[in-house]
Structure formats: C-alpha cells, structure tokens
Amino acid sequence: MQEKEGYVLAPCCRSSGDLQTYRRMVEIGVKIKGLKLDRPERWKERISEEVQKLLSLKEQLGDARPQKFQLKTPKGTRDYNPRQMAIREGVFKTIINCFKRHGAETIDTPVFELKETLTGKYGEDAKLIYDLADQGGEILSLRYDLTVPFARYLAMNKINTIKRYHIAKVYRRDNPAMTRGRYREFYQCDFDIAGQYDLMIPDAECVKIVAEILSELNVGDFIIKLNTRLLLDGMFAVCGVPEDKFRTICSAVDKLDKTFWEDVRSEMVDEKGLAPEVADRIGEYVRLNGQLELVDQLMQDEQMMKNKMARQGLEEMKLLLTYCQLFGVLDKVSFDLSLARGLDYYTGVIYEAILTTEKVQSDGGDKNEPVGVGSVAGGGRYDGLVGMFDPKGKKVPCVGVSIGIERLFSIMEAKAEAAEGKVRTTETQVYVASGQKNMLEERMKLCNLLWEGGIKTELSYKKNPKLLNQFQYAEEHGIPFLAIIGEQELKDGVVKVRNTSTREEETFPRDKLLEEIRTRVGPS
Amino acid sequence: MQEKEGYVLAPCCRSSGDLQTYRRMVEIGVKIKGLKLDRPERWKERISEEVQKLLSLKEQLGDARPQKFQLKTPKGTRDYNPRQMAIREGVFKTIINCFKRHGAETIDTPVFELKETLTGKYGEDAKLIYDLADQGGEILSLRYDLTVPFARYLAMNKINTIKRYHIAKVYRRDNPAMTRGRYREFYQCDFDIAGQYDLMIPDAECVKIVAEILSELNVGDFIIKLNTRLLLDGMFAVCGVPEDKFRTICSAVDKLDKTFWEDVRSEMVDEKGLAPEVADRIGEYVRLNGQLELVDQLMQDEQMMKNKMARQGLEEMKLLLTYCQLFGVLDKVSFDLSLARGLDYYTGVIYEAILTTEKVQSDGGDKNEPVGVGSVAGGGRYDGLVGMFDPKGKKVPCVGVSIGIERLFSIMEAKAEAAEGKVRTTETQVYVASGQKNMLEERMKLCNLLWEGGIKTELSYKKNPKLLNQFQYAEEHGIPFLAIIGEQELKDGVVKVRNTSTREEETFPRDKLLEEIRTRVGPS
Structure with missing residues (x-):
C-alpha cells in the first residue's frame, strides 16, 4: 500500500x-x-x-x-484545524436546522457494533469494514454507515415510528482520495423516517430535505436523481435478466456514473455471463432520464406495463414526482433509469444528488473519461432491514437520506480560501489589557468580572505583556473590543474601552462596564 | 467475561x-x-x-x-435515545459556551491513531487500549483520551501556542459500571492551553473553567482538589522514597480516593517494597488538605523546604491559590496532598473535581467503605508530552482539563426523571392538519409554504388522517400550534391557527400566515 x-x-x-x-x-x-x-x-x-x-x-x-x-494521522484520515472546524460547524448548523425544521429528533449509537450486526447487510462492500482486534470478549467492527445501526436500534427497542437524524462518523477501508473529499473516516448526516405510512409521502420529504440543504449551502447547481428498485427489477425482468442475476446486474448498472456504458456492458456480458442482446436491451433503458413525461412514455411501453414490478414502480415514481412538485423541488429532480445504488438493503425508491456546476477535470484526469462529479447525498427506501434484526422478522418500513458532507466541506473550504476573508475561529468579544507593569492581578479581576457577566473575554497569560502586543493580538484574532486599565483607571474606578477596528476609545465607570459592553457586542 | x-x-x-x-x-x-x-x-x-x-x-x-x-450494543456502550440526546445537547451547550467565553478554538482528530502514537504514554493503563484488527496496512488503535492526539497534533503541525477545546468520544477496555456512568465508549470535553507563559496563569484559568461548568450545570456541591507533581515528588524524596519508585508509589497514592490508607500502605510496603516507616511518613502528609494556610504550614516544614522540588511546588501552589481567589473560586478548591492522578504524562499542577452532595451509598455498597463519589473532571500540566513527538524533543508546555460528562449526564437524566417534566425532543412549531378527506396535496402545499418561511413544520404522512389523531400528535409532541385547512378555508383563502394548549382558534388570510405564526413562536 x-x-x-x-x-x-x-x-x-x-x-x-x-x-x-x-x-x-x-x-x-x-x-x-x-x-x-x-x-x-x-x-x-x-x-x-x-x-x-x-x-x-x-x-x-x-x-x-x-x-x-x-508523525501522521492514519491513512485516509485527517485532523480538522480551528479554521476547518469553524467551516464545518457552519455546515452542520445549516443541516441540523433543516432536519429540525422537518420535525426530526436525534439519536446516537456507539462507533462500533457487534460484528454480526453488520454481517450480511452490505453485499460486496463488506470487505471494507474495519474490524477491531480480538482482545478477548466480543468481536466488534466499526460502523460502516448509520443506517444499519439505526435499524438495529429500532428492532432492539421495538420502535415502529420515528423521524430522526444522526450525524456521526463512519468508517470504510476504501481507497482514499482525500483531495476529492474521499476519506476512510468521514461524517454522514442521516435523516430517516420509519413507520407504516401512505405511499411516497415520507419519500418525497427526503427529496425535499436534500434540495433544501444543497440550496442553503450554496454549493452551486445540483440534481437529485430518482429511481426505484421495483422499476429496476421490472426492467431487468423485461430485458430478460434471470432473477438470480438481478442484484449483480444492478451493481454493474451502479457503476454507470463512473464508467462508460461499454465497460458496464462488458462486465455484464463477459464477467457476469449475461446474453449480449439482454445487455443491449438494458442499455436502451438506462440512457433514459426525465420527469413526468418519461413516466408517461414508459407507461406506453407495453412490455414494461405487463410486468407487475415495473408497473408498480412507475406508479410510485409518478406519485413521487407529483409530490416533489407540491414541495416545489421538481426542477431539482431527474427520474433516471441508470441510477441503481450499490447497497443491498434498498427495496423501493432510491435517490442520489450530484453537483452539476463543479469544475470539470479539476484533478487533471483524462478528458475522455466520464466526469465523476461524485455524489453528495444518497438514500432510499429499505423496508426489510429492521426485520432482519427482529426475531419474528417483523418489518418496519423505512426511508431515508444521507448527506455526505466531506465533499461539501471541501467545496466550502475552497470557497472560503477564494474569498480570502478571515474566518474567525473564536468568539471572544473583549480582550483585557494594560500598558503598565504589575497589573496582572487587576487584569485577572477585570477578566473575572466580564466572565461572570457572560462576556467572552481573554487576557494575556504573561505577567507584564507589552501594550502593543495586546493590541496586535486583538486585531489578529478579530476581537472587537479591548478593556484597558492602568493605575489611573483603577484610582478613578473606570475602564477604558477601545474599539479594535476604529481605534476609538471611551471611558466608563467600572459598574457600568458590563452594560456598555453588552450594548456594543449585542446578544450572545 | x-x-x-x-x-x-x-x-x-x-x-x-x-x-x-x-x-x-x-x-x-x-x-x-x-x-x-x-x-x-x-x-x-x-x-x-x-x-x-x-x-x-x-x-x-x-x-x-x-x-x-x-441484539445489543457492545459491552460497556449504549445508544442515546432522543430524550437522552436532548439532555446531552443541553449539557454540551453549557460546556461549549463556557469554553468559548474563555476564547477557545476547537479542533478534531480521527477516532483512531497509529498504535505507536499511543505507545508509552499511559503507564499501566495501556492495557486498556482498543486495537484495530490487522487487515493489512497500518497498525491502529482507538484513542484513549484526547490529550495524546492533541500533543501529536501540535508536534505534527509545529504549533507552539493554542487554546483549544475538543469534545469527542474516547475508548477504554475498562470494567464498565454503566449505572454509575462508567462506560467503555464515553465523551470527554477537553480544554487545553499550550504555550510558554508565566507561572500558573493558564493553570488557574483551567480551575476557573471547571468551577464555572459545574456551577452552571447545577449538579450540586463540588470541590476541585489541587496538587502538583513537583510537591508530590518532593514529598516522596523527603519521606525517603528511592527516586526510581516515585512513579509506582504515586500510582499507589492515586488509589486513596477509592481505598483506605491501610490498603494503600500495604501495597506500598508489601507489594512495592517500601520501608514501613517511609510509608508511614507519606501517610502523615497525604491526610493533609486545606488552602493557603496549608501552604504556609508546609512552608514551616524544614524538611520540605530543604527539598528543591517541594519548595518550588509549594510556591506554585501558593500562586495558584492566589489566582483562584482573584477568579472568585477559592471556596471551590482544596489543596490536597493525597491527589496523585494516574497518568504518566503530568509534570506540574494536577486537578480533580468531585461532587460532594451526591447520595451516599446509592448503589448499596458496604457502609464502611470509603465513598467513591468519583471524579467528574480532571487534568493537569504536561510539559513533556508534545516533546515526545518532536524529532528534536522540542517542548511545548501544556495545561488542560477534561470534563467527564457521562456521569454528569446520568445526574441530569435522573433530575429530569424526578422533575417529571416533559423533555421536548423536537422543535416543531406548527402541525399542518385537516379534518377532511383528499386534503393531502393541500396540506403538503401549506407545509411547504411554512418550511420556505423557516417555520419548523410537520404533517401527517397519511392520506386521510383523522383530525383527532392530528390534535393528539401535536399535544403529545408539545407542538404549540396547528395550521388547519378544509374546503371552506381554501375557498376563503384563509388558514385556521389553533393554539394546542389553550385550544383557541384564530383565522388569518393565507398571505398573512407566516407573519402571524412568527409573532407567536418568536425568533427561531
């Protein structure tokens, strides 16, 4: 390696x-x-x-x-410095606000699960799971996503309905591509709705949420691709794929966003033993994308309409698109027959959001390769997963979406870099300073007064710092005010307040200081 | 197991x-x-x-x-349900506010580190580190605390001064006691100040921070024990402990908060080969605790004052206590010669906060045992740790404190339980409802209007829900308002707004709805 x-x-x-x-x-x-x-x-x-x-x-x-x-962090991981954290917190705030606007609660689960909890949920991707060493006791693995732990949580606590979000790190022993925001440790921001509800209503809310978040983060144009596993399976059946090859052909189709059709076709035919004419029939369908008019077009397709799964899938898609229209996000979605999603557990609608205005070929790849803009959100319906954990197989229908924010961080970071604006990494409002010697104890007392008053305050940790250095510190850290004292101020019972940017100074009685500062810094 | x-x-x-x-x-x-x-x-x-x-x-x-x-979480770990998360978020908010009030930035590091990064930092506790399985590539371990990753971060990025907080989970293969808030996966909230500063100034701010947080969380009375490694080593020398036994005797003293002196003495004498009279001399000292008067008393101790380490330790303690007084927290601290702290890396001042008003023997232990109230915060100065990562051994003096919040969560949870008050787990402000059939699309449109206006809004995911069920949902979830529509309201272009608790209803024109709702729910 x-x-x-x-x-x-x-x-x-x-x-x-x-x-x-x-x-x-x-x-x-x-x-x-x-x-x-x-x-x-x-x-x-x-x-x-x-x-x-x-x-x-x-x-x-x-x-x-x-x-x-x-002296390094493990491969595929990184530290976040204060500047990156400030950007990250901004992104989280936008996302959490959106989740809360839609009435979600939040839960948390451990970073590791019993290995057997993860077993049999991820298909071919299972090889990317991090295992813990066997040090005696239970056999554990790091979580691979937040969906399987969520399903385990529902089954274990016998919960049938919940709308929850969960923001936490997940772990994949994948080949990292850190410049493009692909890490081995990365955050997922998941929003899921569990419960037996009427068709496509919670599904449409998930699409709405992705659209809101990507719009509010202001990361450029995007499109949310929609498809359903039912329609995919129906399409496979119509094209003549044997039923036992549905999943493996599905996983080949999933590569279409990174690979040319010719390569996917050859995987189907040469590796997976599909008849060439069957692959070609699939090829005709997967190039289709559109909106309600595509649903109508496919509803004219007699072959399709004869297949129950395809028929049902199309009806669901029609409903989903109608609801997207009511939620005002129809212009952000595309019904796309090439969307397949890799994971085993999806059973219905699937989504994937991609950014469409990104700089093409930013990492100097071959111009002839399809542009892997990469997905920034994805999800779908998984009605069988919770049942896999229930002793009686009791099902809890679920639908959800996961925002993959590392990529969004990278974009926000690049934007902050380009804007050249200073990102404040602290919220300090006042810096307590003095130009005279032996003022440490007095500075500490004044600092304490401000802390007790709820003002975000710092002081120099030197006994006798130079006044100029204190001014500089305030300026460099964007601290808006200095509270300055010396012998005279102490004698007069006053404090001098200096505006860091205008350099204007005003003097206030000590007992009015908190009030005066508060009116200047606003509510904290 | x-x-x-x-x-x-x-x-x-x-x-x-x-x-x-x-x-x-x-x-x-x-x-x-x-x-x-x-x-x-x-x-x-x-x-x-x-x-x-x-x-x-x-x-x-x-x-x-x-x-x-x-169907369980791994031993020593737990899920957080929405109610627990609401409490946890409240605790975090208090803590983060305090850290920010003191001008701290924040960073984040990966959950695992190269195993060699953790090697040789934890003394006897190293056996509790979780290792990852060797799946090819690097050998990794889960972080055991946030201090060693912080030191690695400083050395790797050549940072000499920083004031940062870090809130994240750490992992210890310890014997869990979950009812008492002791887990294998638990949060630490760390605040550290790195930099070459004048004696005891940042150290005193750490004490101040612990006092502020514990006061604001309102978890009852507490005391912050203070000591210094210098004084401990000086005391060991004065008592006649051979220099190569300082650390092992220190780790015996560390057990005094959980064990009787007799047992600690026997560990020193029988297991660690200390002369009985030496142990007895230590026994005289470690029963001492107080404040400035104890410093003065020990400064009268000629044996002590002859030892350079003890003398310096006492001078530092005097300064620290003086600064604690200036910061208004002298009544919260106790200079305690029995405080030792387990970890290897401390080099100066050490702290530990314990709650003193907890119900004694709540878990039915033997009344004759010393009450292990357990520490809720701890820390100290570690001037050598960063140097261990620097190729030239360049030192970066650091001091910090870690709030162990699982125990605080448990207390806050018990309090919420006792208060029997409802803990809201969502922030939904409006529930869109209808008592008539075929109103789903209209409910969705109204919901969308409110979302776009930034109002936290939910609707039923059923096509034709009963009005009573919708009222009940709003009531159970503490949603303050319902926005109700039917044929008549649609025809009149109005929306009925119902106050969930007073059951009063008012009708507003649709285009005034956002405004009216906003004045009722206040700023979000």
Missing part, C-alpha cells in the same frame, strides 16, 4: 524512557562529530569513550532496532 | 438469506407443534414431511451451526 501522506520524523521509541535514551545517543553522536581536531591524541581517546557510552545506551534500548516513527 | 446486558434474540445468521432460511425453519417448527391431534394417522405423516423440509433448510445453512444472535 502506498503511504504518501505524513513524513518520517524520528526513530520509533516505545516509551518516553526509550525516547530519552535515543536522544542521549543522538547528543553523543553530535559530540563525536564536533570533536576538535587540534589535539588528535585526545581525539581518539574521547571517541572511544563516547562510543562506549553509545553502546551501553543502545543496550538499554534492548532489541528495539530504531524503526521509523511516523 | 460476563455479558449481563442485552438479550438473546435469534440465532446468528450471516446474511439476510440465512436469516430467511432460519425463519422458515422456525415457522415449520411452530407448525409441527401446532398440528392438531384429532387425526393421529395424518399427524405422523405431516411431522415427517415437515422434518424433511427442516433438514433440507438446515442443509442450506451449510455448516453454520445456529449460534446466538445478540
């Missing part, structure tokens, strides 16, 4: 003791190199002295041969 | 196919049991028919002998 990220910094030391020993070895090495050459007779003696020390220190390290110590 | 939590529900099936097969087996079993006894001659025949089916189904399962399928 290639390990491009990170850089080698020090030999691997297994404890702080080891590290100290290693450091002393380096010091001695440096000493040897630096020995003055003017007294060669002493020189030889000193070297053998130091080499002796080196050897005995090496002894202490035991059989730990100096290995590479890597 | 005992697995009391959870319950066995179904045999382990490795895929949905397996589960379906198993379910058919169960059905057949049920059939056999239920066969009517009135025609015994048919009965025998039917049984052998069904048994045959059973055997062939069992065949399909291959060599997967039915194992126990557990």
